[in-house]
Amino acid sequence: MTGIVRLACISIAVSLTGAASALAADDGAPNLRGTRYCEIIPVYRDGLSFHLEVYNTLGQNDCPPAIWDAIDPKALAKELGAEEVVMNGPRFWVMDRIIATGTTKDGATKEFDGLAATQRATLSLPLRVIVFGSRPYSEKTIVRDTTYVYDAGKPVYEITDDAGNVYVMQTCAEIVDKTLAMDDLAGLGAR
Template structure:
C-alpha cells in the first residue's frame, strides 16, 4: 500500500465501500437536529470514539465521530468505555453495518479539559456500546484516506460548534508550533501508549519527538481558558502518541496561554 498513490488508495476504498453496500447496510447516522449538552467534570475521564468515514457532497472525506462520554458508566463513572463493551466493537462489523469508506476505533482516550458544551445526537448503540454523535473531522483537500488517522503534527479541521473550558488553577498541556501558535491538549490517548494516564502527562515531553520548532510545555492557568469554535470548526492536531490538541488561532481562544 505504501507504493500506491493517494488517489489510487481512495479509488480502491471507494470501490470497496460500494462493493460492501447491500440492502442491509445503513447510511451513517447523522442527527437532523442535534441538541446542546454540557459535560462537566471531564478532566481525566476515559472515553472512546467510533469514526465512520464517508464522502461529503463537496467530494471531501469526512470522519463522523461518536463519543461515549457520560454513557456506559453506571458502575465506574470515570470510565465511559469499559473494556468488555469496547472489545465487542470491531472494524469489520462496523463496515458491514454502514455504507462507509472505512471505520476506525479511536480509544481509549482521556479528557484533559474540565467542561465542554456542544450539540450532540441521540444515543446510537454500536454492538452494545452506547455513543452520541459529536461532529465530523474533514480531511484537507488532497489528503488521502490512507492518512485519515491524523499524521502527527498535520492538522485537519474538526467541524463542530463547541466551547471547551479549562479551569483556572489546573494545568494545560500545550504544544507551541514554529509560528508560536499554542495547541492545547483536549485529550490524551492510550492507543499508542497504554500506560499513559492523566497523572503522567506533566512528563510527556520526555517521550515526544516533535519536528524542529515545536515545543511541549505545561502551564498552570491563572484564569479560565475557553476554546470555542467561532467559525464552526477548529484546527486539531495529534502528536505521535495520538494525543489531540486544539489550536488557539482564528479567534478560537479567549487568550493565548
C-alpha cells in the same frame, strides 16, 4: 488505504480545536478531567472526498473495556456501509468541562455493537489527504459548537509547533501507550 485513513483520522481527532474558556466552575457542566471515553468514526466516501462522523461515549458510558475490545471495526464498517470505521480510544479528558450547543449537544445517539455513542462532530477530507496523509498537529476544520473549560489552578498541557503556534491538549489517549496516565502528562515531552 486503511492504514492511511486510520492515521489521518486519528491525527485529525487528536488535533480538533475548540474555544478554550475561563468560565466559572458553576457553569453547570459536569467535571470531565480524567474521565474515560472512546470515539467511533465511520468514514464514508463522497466522490473525491470523505465524510467522517465522530461519535463519542461522553454522556452515555465510560467506554467499558469488554465492550470496546469486542467491537470489530471491519464488520461495523460493513454494517454501516462505511469505507472504514476508525476506533479512537480509549481516551481521557484533560480539560475540566465541555459546554456544547447546537448539533454538538443534540447529536443522534447510536449503539455500535453494544456501545452507545453520540454524534458530536462531522468533517470532510479531500481524497488527497486520505491518500497522502497530513502533517501531525495540522489544523483541520470541523463542524461543532463547543467551548472547552480549563479551571484556574489546574494543569494545562501545551505543544508548540515549528511556527510558534501553541495548541492546548484536550485529551490524552492510551492508543500508543496502554499504561499512559494523567500523572504522566507533565513529563510526556521528554519521551
